Amino acid sequence: MIARFAFSFALLLPAWAVAEDAAEKQPPNVIVIMADDMGYGDLSCYGATAFETPHIDALAERGVRFTSGYCSASTCTPTRFSLLTGMYAFRQDGTGIAPPNSPALIQPETKTVADLLKKANYETAVIGKWHLGLGEKGEGPDWNGELKPGPLEIGFDRSFLLPTTNDRVPQVYVDQSRVLNLDPADPLWVGRKKPSEDHPTGITHRDELKMDWSHGHNQTIHNGISRIGFYTGGHAARFRDEDLADRWVAESVAFMEQHEQKQPEEPFFLFFSSHDLHVPRIPHERFQGKTPLGFRGDSIVQLDWCVGELTATLERLGITEETLVVFCSDNGPVLDDGYKDGAVELIGDHKAAGPYRGGKYSVFEGGVRTPFITCWPGTIEPAVSDEVVCTIDLPASLAALADVEIPAGVAPDSVNLAPALLGKEGAEGREELVVQNNGNAFAIRDGRWKLHRHPGGQTRNLTVEQELANTKVPKLALFDLETDPRETTNLAEERPEIAARLAERLETYLTGGGQQR
Template sequence: MSKTTLPLFVLALLPVGASARDGVRVLPTSEKRPNVLVIMTDDVGYGDFSCYGAKRVHTPNIDRLAANGVRFTDAHACASTSTPSRYGFLTGEYPFRRPGTDVAAGNAAMVIRPEQFTLADLFKAAGYTTAAIGKWHLGLGSRTAQQDWNGQIDLTPADLGFDYSCIMAATADRVPCVFIENGRVRNYDASAPIQVSYRSNFSGEPTGKSNPELLRLRPSHGHDMSIVNGISRIGFMKGGGKALWKDENIADSIADYALRWITATQQPEDSTHRPFFMYLCTNDVHVPRWPHERFRGQSPMGLRGDAIVQLDWTVGQIMDGLHKLGIADNTLVILTSDNGPVLDDGYADDAESLAGTHRPGGPWRGGKYSAFEAGSAVPFIVSWPAGGVRRGGESRALISLIDGVRSLAPIAGVELNDTLACDSRNFC
């Protein structure tokens, strides 16, 4: 991104030298810093939005965001799968440098270690209040398979610079199928204690493989273990009760958690009015795709197309919320995806047969899991009216999500030394 595309207003309100970690220097300025909202979508391809050429699905809210900012045509994720891509984005370090950054199981220990510097640490050092909402897929706890799902988990996003978190424990297709709020299961049901295993089933618990008659969405490969909400998953779990999510409500829940937290940061009783950084990760359009009934039939592409429509609704809800609070103009919004698209990713939802002429990877070959272009080529939209981002712009600049840490540092008003975010470069 050129400086004419996105001028940087280097902003900070803290004294010079204030720092959460060694290697971070807060720069002096009297300018008002922007809120920063990163919307990380899931398994969305370069060609899945109508502003990127999609014809068989319409995304008016995302199109509006692009019309209000800059749409990048040569942006790339850090990897072609979720965990390593998210790891690279949050740390500014290529995932190949660290063992254990491949696709994380639902009971994996936290992949990013507390001593590592993260994007949230950067904003926290600058005086921002920080939050992580939605899909996480970076592990929890200090030891694999040793999490206390019925109490306080010992390592959480709070150890990585996030003041607040309300996240999916893993992914929608992996157990446990619960949200974790600040290290504890949200809506915990003491009458149904949670047990999780990735080795063997619990006695008497049905599975997709043994009890297909209980399923409302059948697997196409794998994904035939514990059944939650009529959908079989990867891994085994027992219990959960009232804490278990309903897949059709996940998008609503994520939007609600995000808007509640953003609204709380703007309350009059909060005299500090610190800017916020939110890492908002949607579940859409990851499998199992089971959008809410009100989105069914909104595209000719079945469940995957309807999930894209639901994702567009989520973006619209968030942007409407920012406008109602009067903070949309000075909120830097980045919308992107963790990796390229996949059609059949383990469930028989007819995504391949109903795609028709739709090309989720756009003009590129490959997709999720692939080393070909569509595996990492992702949509990337930036909007920040008060920051001078030109409306309706298009940039052919080559950018990577690995560069997020150092590109956002000047906007937050901090300077990093060379020991932090070793692979990240400022592309602004």
């Protein structure tokens, strides 16, 4: 259901722009902004009170704010895989959290949302965190040569990447298909084993760290922070953590400016793949101390600034009303994810997952229900919607907006929810949705009902209150989200017919069926 409300921004728009149906317009520019590890309660427009996020709030005020917006997994690699391919990640082996030397998880034979939009003459770009592997199957990335296949082989014209995720090595940019500023005389090596006995790590050189690790992240040190994995060389190519957000914004602004100079008559697609709020959380110095929540809160404010810079660029270029902006997150929140950065101690009354239970790594709502906002001034009327939408649905929905036919077998799990994303009266969201963690826990939502399927016994169930608690959960658990949104009461024995029906539907998906198209 969509709740509409009047908002003063509409007064700034001409009447024809408000009334014009989206189908009669040219396909819009599209910017998908994906936050990293952001929970449902991490924005002021979703209830946060410890700080404000005015630029993201402005998107919500001018567009549709979804209360049942989901990512398809509670960790980054599978969600990003599904956003680009329109396919549940569990349908392909090896789509868990990608290691530093992972080959490309999306090989050229798999068509992506970027491939689809190029059929409508879109110029396409991905800027920011990748974490979907680079290089050939069985080989992985050639850090000192061409990093192919990668984004350029799956539909993107422009690619400027953090190749893995910043708690994993190496800390370099990949510009198109090569490491930026790499000196051939100082080759880059990335591996899983310590390259030498005296190689500095977070264990042996802990006194050199400016941010201590709490678990796991204790191998090669760069910029005073130890990481997962080992690397040597490439010193001229290495970046400073504090500068990531600024660089993503600069590259994105340059892409939009150059596009408008070269081909303003054609649309563009920009996937702005943020690293905020993922660990290590090291926002730029000008954002440090801006919130009472430490670096985690400061990273949210930094991301809000990024959104403001992107939307300000649209205004300056005169294309705000020609651009659909989608704001989402790759999974729910986590506090201690490997570093001692004050996130746990400074959380106070802030509820990162909002009213929901769980967080990153969990199939509870807190792990997969996240902020989801669509904004297209002049086309979308301000509203709040409780329709179920998911990041996996962006390929089919954006293809529909671009009037692109999706070939058989492409984006098989993506549903065209364009009317719902545009806030159309009476438009419906998904009937059912499957979500996963990084391993073998799954859940299926069908209306008010949600069934969890865990492997049984001890499972990692992260919550914002107790980050690394090993909680014993039943193999199957049924929840009524309408009366029990925190998923505290298992109704599997009380409503066995519903549990059995959803278990059968989930099994259909997990054994290769259930495709939506």
